[in-house]
Amino acid sequence: MPGRKVLMDFEVTPDSHSLAAYRARGGYQALEKALRTMQPREVTQEIVDSGLQGRGGAAFPAGRKWQGIDPDDGQPHYLIANADEGEPGTFKDRWVLEYNPHALLESMLLASYALGVRHAFVYIRGEYDIPWRRLDAAVEEAYGEGLFGEDILGSGFSCDLFVFRGAGAYVCGEASSLLGSIEGSRAYPRNRPPRMTVRGLYQAPTVVNNVETLATIAWILRNGAAAFRAIGTERSPGTRLISVSGHIRNPGVYEVELGYSWAKFLHEDCGGLLCNKPLKAVIPGGISSQVLTGKDAKVLTAEEVECLTLDHEKLRSAGSSLGSGGMIVIAEGTCMVRLLQIMLRFYHHESCGQCTPCREGTGWMHRVIDRIVAGEGRPEDIDTLHHVARYNDGTTICGLGDAAGYAATAMLDNFRDEFEYFIEHGRSKFGGNLECR
Amino acid sequence: MPVMFINDQPVDTGEHRTVLQVALANGFYVPHFCWHPELSIVGNCRVCVVEQEGRGVGIACNMPVAEGLRIQTESEPVRAQRKAMLQFILLNHPVDCGICDKAGECTLQDYHYAYNGAPALSHEPKLHSTKFFPLSERIILDNERCILCSRCVRFTREISKSNVLGMEQRGDGMRVRPVEDRTLDDDPYSDNVIDLCPVGALLSRSFQYQARVWYLEPTASVCPGCARGCTVQLWHRRHEWRLKGLDGSHNERILRVTPLENPRVNGAWICNKGRDLGALFGRPRAGQALLKGRPVLLAEAIDAARRLVRGAGRRVALVSSWGSNEELRAFRNALADRFTSFVKADHRPGEGEVVEDDLLIRADKNPNTHAAQALFGNAPADIPDDTELVLVWGEGADFSTLPRGAKIVHLGAWLQPENGYADVFIPISIQTERHGHYTSFEGVVSAFEPCQRRPEGVIDAETLFPLLAAPPGSDT
Numbered sequence: 001m002p003g004r005k006v007l008m009d010f011e012v013t014p015d016s017h018s019l020a021a022y023r024a025r026g027g028y029q030a031l032e033k034a035l036r037t038m039q040p041r042e043v044t045q046e047i048v049d050s051g052l053q054g055r056g057g058a059a060f061p062a063g064r065k066w067q068g069i070d071p072d073d074g075q076p077h078y079l080i081a082n083a084d085e086g087e088p089g090t091f092k093d094r095w096v097l098e099y100n101p102h103a104l105l106e107s108m109l110l111a112s113y114a115l116g117v118r119h120a121f122v123y124i125r126g127e128y129d130i131p132w133r134r135l136d137a138a139v140e141e142a143y144g145e146g147l148f149g150e151d152i153l154g155s156g157f158s159c160d161l162f163v164f165r166g167a168g169a170y171v172c173g174e175a176s177s178l179l180g181s182i183e184g185s186r187a188y189p190r191n192r193p194p195r196m197t198v199r200g201l202y203q204a205p206t207v208v209n210n211v212e213t214l215a216t217i218a219w220i221l222r223n224g225a226a227a228f229r230a231i232g233t234e235r236s237p238g239t240r241l242i243s244v245s246g247h248i249r250n251p252g253v254y255e256v257e258l259g260y261s262w263a264k265f266l267h268e269d270c271g272g273l274l275c276n277k278p279l280k281a282v283i284p285g286g287i288s289s290q291v292l293t294g295k296d297a298k299v300l301t302a303e304e305v306e307c308l309t310l311d312h313e314k315l316r317s318a319g320s321s322l323g324s325g326g327m328i329v330i331a332e333g334t335c336m337v338r339l340l341q342i343m344l345r346f347y348h349h350e351s352c353g354q355c356t357p358c359r360e361g362t363g364w365m366h367r368v369i370d371r372i373v374a375g376e377g378r379p380e381d382i383d384t385l386h387h388v389a390r391y392n393d394g395t396t397i398c399g400l401g402d403a404a405g406y407a408a409t410a411m412l413d414n415f416r417d418e419f420e421y422f423i424e425h426g427r428s429k430f431g432g433n434l435e436c437r
Numbered sequence: 438m439p440v441m442f443i444n445d446q447p448v449d450t451g452e453h454r455t456v457l458q459v460a461l462a463n464g465f466y467v468p469h470f471c472w473h474p475e476l477s478i479v480g481n482c483r484v485c486v487v488e489q490e491g492r493g494v495g496i497a498c499n500m501p502v503a504e505g506l507r508i509q510t511e512s513e514p515v516r517a518q519r520k521a522m523l524q525f526i527l528l529n530h531p532v533d534c535g536i537c538d539k540a541g542e543c544t545l546q547d548y549h550y551a552y553n554g555a556p557a558l559s560h561e562p563k564l565h566s567t568k569f570f571p572l573s574e575r576i577i578l579d580n581e582r583c584i585l586c587s588r589c590v591r592f593t594r595e596i597s598k599s600n601v602l603g604m605e606q607r608g609d610g611m612r613v614r615p616v617e618d619r620t621l622d623d624d625p626y627s628d629n630v631i632d633l634c635p636v637g638a639l640l641s642r643s644f645q646y647q648a649r650v651w652y653l654e655p656t657a658s659v660c661p662g663c664a665r666g667c668t669v670q671l672w673h674r675r676h677e678w679r680l681k682g683l684d685g686s687h688n689e690r691i692l693r694v695t696p697l698e699n700p701r702v703n704g705a706w707i708c709n710k711g712r713d714l715g716a717l718f719g720r721p722r723a724g725q726a727l728l729k730g731r732p733v734l735l736a737e738a739i740d741a742a743r744r745l746v747r748g749a750g751r752r753v754a755l756v757s758s759w760g761s762n763e764e765l766r767a768f769r770n771a772l773a774d775r776f777t778s779f780v781k782a783d784h785r786p787g788e789g790e791v792v793e794d795d796l797l798i799r800a801d802k803n804p805n806t807h808a809a810q811a812l813f814g815n816a817p818a819d820i821p822d823d824t825e826l827v828l829v830w831g832e833g834a835d836f837s838t839l840p841r842g843a844k845i846v847h848l849g850a851w852l853q854p855e856n857g858y859a860d861v862f863i864p865i866s867i868q869t870e871r872h873g874h875y876t877s878f879e880g881v882v883s884a885f886e887p888c889q890r891r892p893e894g895v896i897d898a899e900t901l902f903p904l905l906a907a908p909p910g911s912d913t
Binding site: 169171186191193348349350351352353354355356357359360361362363364367368371378384387390391394395396397 | 478479480481482483484486493494496499501518521522525526528529558559560561564584585604606607608609610611
């Protein structure tokens with residue numbers, strides 16, 4: 001098994017998601033402890049000490065984000081759990097929502113207590129039906145036992161939770177556009193400054209955290225920041241839920257201790273690649289993270305096993321990121337041109353259209369790659385794609401444009417020969433394969 | 438006062454809060470599409486990029502001012518990114534400048550020449566969208582030209598508050614559309630979106646295909662539509678571009694009206710009524726002096742009027758609230774002692790017209806009531822039955838309510854049936870034919886300039902009043 005567990009530390013049974021089962025494994029003790037013995041700022045300090053990083057993609061320290069809010073400034077504050085898990089390849093939050101919803105709810109109560117939040121929201125993507133039912137049932141259970149509402153556990157602290165279902169736009173997973181969606185306007189990402197911890201939902205200070213980030217908080221409060229720091233690496237403490245898909249024998253959601261060996265994870269825990277093919281590339285954290293090539297991965301598979309491990313620093317130094325934990329494994333023999341086409345089609349389709357580079361650039365790249373795949377590519381197309389990708393990166397309001405740029409740049413840099421082959425011959429070097437045969 | 442540096446020159450940031458405002462106020466031009474001083478910041482065009490030393494390139498419209506901030510507006514990364522953004526904007530823009538009304542005053546055109554200038558990088562066919570989408574009886578929308586800066590949408594939400602426009606769809610299929618079951622007809626300020634549009638996407642039906650803007654020039658004027666006194670620009674053919682082949686009226690026609698920005702009165706906006714001044718001033722003119730409907734020479738009519746002014750017993754004058762400050766003064770100096778004067782409302786709210794609102798439109802539909810009442814009081818017209826002479830200056834008097842025995846001297850500019858009913862009718866000039874000033878209801882005095890020639894046989898009221906005061910038989 002890939003290391004110690006934080007969220008998957010129990011056996012999944014047909015009713016392990018219920019409140020009774022959660023209580024039986026120590027649930028809501030941290031809440032009682034915090035409400036009775038801790039000040040809100042102490043809860044925040046505990047999270048700062050734990051070194052917990054955001055699990056949504058940017059890996060921003062959660063404690064630092066919380067410190068942006070003064071719980072006593074007299075304004076209303078809002079807490080939002082971002083469960084709009086739209087990143088292709090990512091389905092880890094779904095596991096939390098389906099199998100451990102009370103961990104999220106307890107953590108949200110703790111976070112609300114720490115941040116002085118009266119009304120908390122869960123923004124869940126509309127396509128998630130079972131997770132939504134499970135979450136909704138869990139919220140009802142919690143309300144039934146007085147864990148939400150007025151005067152929780154007799155502490156004088158009150159908090160209400162609203163579950164808000166999205167309507168399926170990828171851009172709503174961006175924290176600031178999610179606010180627009182809740183407010184009932186178009187889900188447009190917002191310009192910073194102001195930061196959301198200054199002016200967010202309904203113009204009030206707001207913290208938006210990923211479901212996995214939030215769900216970890218109950219564990220940290222129960223076991224202490226030191227115990228959390230003992231897991232994972234020095235700079236990336238804790239575990240990550242990794243959703244593995246692609247050409248892999250055992251796809252699914254795995255909880256991996258940060259710093260775990262990549263090769264071991266792929267070849268032992270996930271059962272290796274389909275058809276025993278060699279590894280060509282890995283998209284480590286949802287398609288918005290840069291693709292890692294087999295070249296890097298070979299380092300993994302062969303002698304220097306230690307060289308690449310699953311943690312934020314190592315991947316950042318390798319030029320990618322652990323992103324949202326949506327790992328897509330790509331075996332040798334896959335046509336990267338068609339893969340990029342699919343990725344760019346996604347970004348084109350999901351661009352919200354607010355700011356120029358992404359609105360025009362994603363469509364431009366999509367049309368160029370469509371033409372290449374149709375066999376009508378021109379030699380200058382690669383430079384065009386590079387140019388568009390370059391100016392999609394860092395010029396937009398939100399990260400969607402950046403991500404489309406990364407995707408194209410990483411693919412073009414690493415597999416330029418395949419693109420050149422496709423353009424020169426009008427057909428794929430690998431027969432246009434996306435499946436593993 | 439915080440001080441920052443733009444292109445290594447220290448500048449005082451003053452009251453401004455963003456780098457873009459500071460740069461523009463200090464003469465460093467930073468191109469921008471979506472930003473507008475009167476509208477909220479959305480930062481979606483991404484063209485106003487500047488380099489903050491040490492922090493890289495970012496948009497200036499949303500960059501807060503800070504002490505000691507060092508900004509470069511023309512560094513190499515800025516130029517490159519700006520150029521790339523313009524290429525993105527032009528990607529699906531049809532570049533049909535040859536048939537576009539905006540050509541010549543189009544921001545995108547200007548920026549392309551100033552900051553891009555390169556041929557298109559893309560070989561892909563342009564995306565097609567709706568052409569000539571009717572937004573209202575006055576405005577059509579060309580979605581292909583639209584660069585989605587959202588200025589028009591923000592205008593209807595933040596300024597006119599009609600909330601008519603919105604965006605639909607997303608990505609490069611996004612379009613400006615009216616919200617369900619509504620059109621821009623609901624918005625009495627709708628035509629401002631035509632000026633706001635940085636490209637030729639929002640087009641005025643009345644101005645469409647009428648003229649290339651480089652053949653036109655504006656004349657500063659004041660809208661006489663209500664007591665607000667909005668300053669406007671009347672656009673007509675440039676003098677040097679007048680065509681002999683066209684008749685005079687065509688060469689002098691007012692082709693469109695735009696606001697003349699004036700923070701004290703109307704800001705950057707005017708209402709739709711002001712846009713229609715061309716039609717108001719284009720009504721059939723009276724150019725013939727009449728004596729009881731019989732055409733006479735102007736001098737003859739003036740002489741007849743003089744005799745009436747001298748001879749009659751009780752005399753009443755209905756003073757026009759469309760007269761300029763100068764004309765009103767001339768009337769007072771020359772004739773006020775011979776008449777009991779009342780200020781008359783020349784125009785009243787028309788059918789379906791917005792009477793008054795919180796933005797600009799005032800209930801008094803006359804431009805100079807304020808100045809006229811300052812001179813002649815605000816008492817309602819009370820004409821005794823034994824009145825022997827009524828001087829009616831301007832429109833809006835109901836002749837059937839005047840005393841039956843009274844003689845009528847009418848000074849009017851328009852061809853109207855009652856002109857022939859008056860004992861003496863003298864045609865006078867209109868606002869576009871003379872200099873003058875109006876005083877708004879707030880007491881703000883604004884000037885208007887002539888842009889049309891006074892027709893033959895028509896006299897300025899300011900010249901006329903001293904003549905009327907002179908004894909019969911004097912020179913005219």
